[in-house]
Amino acid sequence: MKNSISFSKIAIHGLIILFIIFLLFPLLWVVASSLKSTQEIYSGAPTILPQHISFDHYLSVINGQQIFRSMWNSIVVGVVSTIIVILIAVPSAYAMVRYKSKVNNAILGWILVSQIFPVILVMIPLYVLLRYIGLTDSLTGLTLIYVVWSLPFVLWIMHGYVKSIPIELEEAAVLDGASRSQVIFKVLMPLLLPAIGASALFAFISAWNEFFFALVLMKSPTLATLQVELARYTGMEGQARTGPLAAASVIATIPSILLFIFMRKWLTKGLISGALKG
């Protein structure tokens, strides 16, 4: 009996590790490529691990200004759109939960219905609109699109979170003589911080990873976001640039992976603290 149990445990670990090998191998392969010299990549009999580690490709990416500039563009658009989304979503979610009205259902319904529209149908009229007000090929226009793009989901998360906070907490604070702003900043904010953090990371990552809108909107090479710049690398110059492209991909993926791992912790923390207090 005991044997069979430990056997099934080994089988489970084995299967999970097989999954992980499949899921991590492409990334490891590209990390290895980024550390190989160009000769080694084209040596005809490449090995999985680099024979000599070389940081040349990373140096060429860092010295080449384009990747750096595009990364900066992505950061600016991502941070600004995230701040705007949070500033809009948090008070709205609060209002939607605490004051019952028909507007709430209309907004929530629209969030769900709008998910069914393909991005092309979102992009065409927005493109026409942005062209009309002169915001195509501009970081401001792209920021605006990202606000519109991530607002529904952030509003949805925040709405759920605010709903999970018992109104008794606020009532008790008011009875103790707290003012409205004290209720919001001293009672609600600490409870909402995990949700705000998670939503902010979500909004930033959706902007950081987004490609389609940026491809359509940004025409000047100096305004390209990181994803657009990397996609351009694969197009024309293609094969000759395996090494630098691998290095750039690794650099571009690291922030996203770190934020995901971080976000996961934050989410579980928020859930656990919610469970303890509930």
Added chain:
Amino acid sequence: MKTITNKKNILYSKKELGQIQLLLPVILVVTVFSLAPLLRGIYLGFTDYRLGDPISFNGIENYKQLFSDEYFWNSFKIGMVWTFVVTAIQVSLGLGLALLLNSKVRFTSFYTILILIPWATPPIIRGILWRQMYEPNTGAVNILLTNLGLISAPINWLSSFEFVIPAVIVAGVWGEISKAAIFLLAGLQTIPNDLYEASKIDGAGLWDQFRHITIPVLKPVLAAIISLTFMWNFNTFGIIWVLTQGGPGGLTRLPMLAAYEEGFKYGYIGYAAAIGNVMVIILSLMLFMYIRVQLRERTES
């Protein structure tokens, strides 16, 4: 300062006004940048609009043209194959992985972090990773298969009519398994352990537990994941753009790529909007049928 005190008073005395004030930004953003543009987009699908030209309504002309447009039909067909196959593999492997992670073994939170990584990889980078995997001479796929003795000459995966579809499907599934697994794991963790304990006492095996406890309890989550991934996969753009740009010979030209080309490469905005409208109708029909089946099953059981 003045506005803040004003707001405070309104919040205390006139609740309704306070709510409108707080909701105003959302209402503004939603109507000006989401609702109105979408209605406009649907309308543009019934015009012959080209960028810079005046807009003129042309009724169902676009749809007549779409109906006889072979490019559109091909892209629609490959879009359906892609969406069904990727969603099916993604959800079943994701469920398998979630079940493994939910079994009481050690290191699962460490495993979960590793499994998160493909999901965290941006779609463009996913495309770049797999392009480098599929490189005929320097890519890992050919090297591995040659070393295993399965192929004798390198295969050019992404330009071969034979292999390109399975090749892009593997790449597409790769990036999406984690998402399904993590969501389903969260669903599995809500199932109380008592249910399993009780069924064990009744002599139920693992398969019985899976069929009679896990699946029924997980069904709402599963249904939500299937509908969402279906919509996401139908809208895939970035990874295919990098892998094949829709080639070879339009074989991997998913509907979004077709619409992008019509609208933003050739400037047929009206026609591209019409493709978008057809996509909405198809997606709505599929989801409607799926939800109906779900509801019927629920009332039967």
